[in-house]
Structure formats: structure tokens, C-alpha cells
Amino acid sequence: MPDLLSFDADRIRAMLPHRWPMLLLDRAFDVDPGRSGSGIKNVTVSEPFFAGHFPAQSVMPGVLLIESMAQLVAVIYGAQHPQDGSGGAAERVGYLGAIRQMKFSRLVVPGDQLLLHARLGTKFGALTEVSVRASVGSEIAAKGSLIVSERPGADAA
Template identity: 65%
Template sequence: MLPHRWPMLMIDRAYDVVPGVSGRGVKSVSVNEPFFAGHYPDHAVMPGVMIVESMAQLVAVVYVAEIIEAAQPGADAGDASKSVGYLGSISQMRFSRLVVPGDQLTLEATLGERLGELRRVSVRASVGREQVASGSLVVTSGRRAV
């Protein structure tokens, strides 16, 4: 469903996806992630930008699920991953806990209002019951420049 591949594929699983509305996902954080080699070699911490990318990729799954669902029954939805757009903005993002190897991120995304070709999305990441990050993203509905 996503055009991303290793090392930029940041979600392991999506579930509870309501096409075009919301979804949940999981990112298992391994010490083998390529960014840990330099962030930081003596104290591995997942960069905040990678947490945001994980949440954005879950948003893409919710979008693609809507496209697949909207396809006529029996029709080929084509390569729906080509409809994945871009991250337009990050707002009010708050980080409240470090993410380290061995953690399992639970990701949540809820699509909000449409703003023409853009859409506001509320996102959240947690480890267990502890919130890691939360905020708002604006994403494009296709591969056009923002």
C-alpha cells in the first residue's frame, strides 16, 4: 500500500483502519535501524523526525485504503501506492518521551477537514500507556508539489 521501502518504510503493521477516516499502526524499534548508527552512537534515541515519518506513513495507509475501497467491485485499483502524497506541514508536535531500541510504537491517525487538495490529520504515538508524541499534520491528497 505504500511506495516506501527499506530503510524508509517506518511501519510494520496497520490495523483498525477505517478507510479515509482513521487507523492504528505499529512500529517495532530495533537497534538495527540505520539511524541509530549516528543518533547517538553511545545512547541510541529514535529521531523525532522518524517518529513523525512513521505517523505520516500510517496516514498514507488510511488514504490508500479509501482509494482501494472506492474502486468498483471487481475492478483493479491499480497501484494505489502511487496516490500517496506528501507531508505539507507539521503543527503543534509535542514530544514527551524518548524512543529507544526495544520500544514498540503504537501509532494513531485521524483524518480531519479537507482544505482543497490538503487534509489536516491528528496523529499520536505512544509506547505502552506513555504518550511519545502528538500533533497535527497537513498532507497532500496526491503527488503534487505543496
């Protein structure tokens, strides 16, 4: 079995170009670089999106659930590249290319802890298909697949 890696919030910030309020991953663990991993997103009532989504019943937007899973994918991908002080993995983080068969089956509300899972699959040139899942406890909140890209010219870095 490969050595699995863990990343706290400070290491995630060093790996990803995202910053508040768009950094949506608190911890990554059981990361098999370039293959799979798990992560945590703690959902708090002070999240800025709850002010308008929805004021009478706070619900985490589905697009942000997808973004949190995509950020985990970026950590899994970035974990295979050493942090050498020149930007490392943050320079390689690409873009979300497609969302496929995403199903939302549970509302995510303040106080929930999202457990995220991602497994990289088939690669098509610069695109990779990834199976993703977000759950709260034993209940699946969202599940589907993403197509992600690596940043153009990343191999030249």
C-alpha cells in the same frame, strides 16, 4: 460501526512507495478507510539511524517518529482506493505539507514498540489536517497534527 481493516507488512509495501530504510510502519489495524486507524512500528537496535543518533545512547529521531505517523496516514487514505494492479494507493500517496504543534514527551529507544494513531480531519482542497499520536505503552512519545496532500492528478488515475 464500519468494517475495520488490517494490513500486514506485505500489504503496506504494496500500498506505499516507501522502501527500506524509510518504510517505518510494520502493521496497520482498526483502519476505517479515509477516516482513522492505528499502527505499529517495532523499533530495533539494527535500525540504520541508530549508528549516528546517538552512538552512546540510541534515540529514534523525532523526524522519523513523524514519518511513521505520516505513513500510517497514507495507509488510511489509501485504504479507500482498491488495489487494481495499476499502482492503486501507492500512486495516490502525497506529501507531508506541514507539522503543527508537535510535542515530543518521551524518548523512543531500541526495544520499544510504537503504537501509532491517526484521525483525518478537515479537508481543504487537496490538503487534509490529521491528528496523530505515537505512544509506547501508556506513555505518549509524540502528539500533534499534520497537514498532508494527495498527489497531484491522483483523481485522474
